[in-house]
Amino acid sequence: MKIGPFRIIPGFEFRNFGWVSNIYGRTSAEETLSDFLITPSAKVDVYFILMRSLILSFTENPEYHIYLKNPRYNRLNNNYGAELSFPFLGPLVITGGFDSRRYRHLPLPEVDRQVEAETRRIRVEIAYETPRRLSWTLNGFAQELGYVDILEDSGEEDALSRSLNRQEVGGRLEVRYEAFRGSRLFLQLGYVRHNFLYDEAGWKDAETRSFLAGIRFPQQGVLSGSLALGFKRFQPSDRSLPRFSGMIAQTQVGIRLGTDSSLSLGYNRDTSFSYWANTLYYLSDSFNASYSMSLTRYLDIRLSGFYTLFNYPNTAEEGATEDTGPPPGWGDRYGGFSAGFTVPVWKSIRAGLTYQYWTRPSGFLGSGDGHLVTINFVRK
Numbered sequence: 001m002k003i004g005p006f007r008i009i010p011g012f013e014f015r016n017f018g019w020v021s022n023i024y025g026r027t028s029a030e031e032t033l034s035d036f037l038i039t040p041s042a043k044v045d046v047y048f049i050l051m052r053s054l055i056l057s058f059t060e061n062p063e064y065h066i067y068l069k070n071p072r073y074n075r076l077n078n079n080y081g082a083e084l085s086f087p088f089l090g091p092l093v094i095t096g097g098f099d100s101r102r103y104r105h106l107p108l109p110e111v112d113r114q115v116e117a118e119t120r121r122i123r124v125e126i127a128y129e130t131p132r133r134l135s136w137t138l139n140g141f142a143q144e145l146g147y148v149d150i151l152e153d154s155g156e157e158d159a160l161s162r163s164l165n166r167q168e169v170g171g172r173l174e175v176r177y178e179a180f181r182g183s184r185l186f187l188q189l190g191y192v193r194h195n196f197l198y199d200e201a202g203w204k205d206a207e208t209r210s211f212l213a214g215i216r217f218p219q220q221g222v223l224s225g226s227l228a229l230g231f232k233r234f235q236p237s238d239r240s241l242p243r244f245s246g247m248i249a250q251t252q253v254g255i256r257l258g259t260d261s262s263l264s265l266g267y268n269r270d271t272s273f274s275y276w277a278n279t280l281y282y283l284s285d286s287f288n289a290s291y292s293m294s295l296t297r298y299l300d301i302r303l304s305g306f307y308t309l310f311n312y313p314n315t316a317e318e319g320a321t322e323d324t325g326p327p328p329g330w331g332d333r334y335g336g337f338s339a340g341f342t343v344p345v346w347k348s349i350r351a352g353l354t355y356q357y358w359t360r361p362s363g364f365l366g367s368g369d370g371h372l373v374t375i376n377f378v379r380k
Helices: 159-164 199-204
Strands: 006-020 035-050 054-067 075-088 092-105 115-129 134-149 166-180 183-196 206-217 223-236 244-256 261-273 281-296 299-311 331-346 349-359 370-379
Touching: 134 159, 159 199, 166 206, 183 199, 183 223, 206 244, 223 261, 244 281, 299 349, 331 370
Parallel strands: none
Antiparallel strands: 006 035, 006 370, 035 054, 054 075, 075 092, 092 115, 115 134, 134 166, 166 183, 183 206, 206 223, 223 244, 244 261, 261 281, 281 299, 299 331, 331 349, 349 370
């Protein structure tokens, strides 16, 4: 919608609409909860354009998590943000903004149940593009990350919050070159400082330096997505703790096999902070694949799966898995798949069902399988 200098783009979706067998990952029959889950999510983007040079944008996205049989887990989350962008000295563009986002996610690698994660961030970015197909971007940010276990009813800060809540400050320089039509080679240097908010987790304070190089493909084409490999150095502030120095990867490539089918493949390798009280981080290798096709003009199907291997270095104290954390050198695996279909219901609107399954075969005590069946509406 256009109202004077304003451009308004509204939207609405059900981010979740279906039945889940396990909220989320409890193995005891007394603790396992199944429920119908509905998450209506409204969104509006507002752009203010002044003399084609100054662009001010706002985003508002409230969503409500509804559990029909367990209303104590119901919650209204409001995600919002603003951004100011304007050209300076021709091809130089300066952008600043802030955003606040709170989402509930299905199982995390270490916590096999639903978790609520909140991010509050401010950022500044300077971008420059030359007429010789070379461009660069320099940005800096400060953010606060918070985590909540929705099954914790004590009213106090739960173990997840006390182990993972932190502040981060960092920056990134990226240089790009358009080597092929619509495809860009890029090189990226990054730095992040991690400071934990609770004293008992202060020993996890660390800094990260990273390097990535790769290629990004255009969104429209036979290939889309990006291929990137790099190196990361993760250094705890406590120099007596072993650091991580090794390869990382951020790869996700879509392949169009024809007008009615496509394939997506991905591989990611990185470190993440552990929520266990005696463990600093784990290293994960994640693989994913999906395939979609139209069998007829009336039936579209989509299949996808993921598999993650994660390993703990020798930075944990000896202890039982069910107590304060995994023993040193512990390795685990985590995976799942989904299958779904859609059929036309009205004009370009399609409706269908999706079934999701996840499990940790070697799992920690307290983890379990999960099933999620959702109703989907999409516009094609």
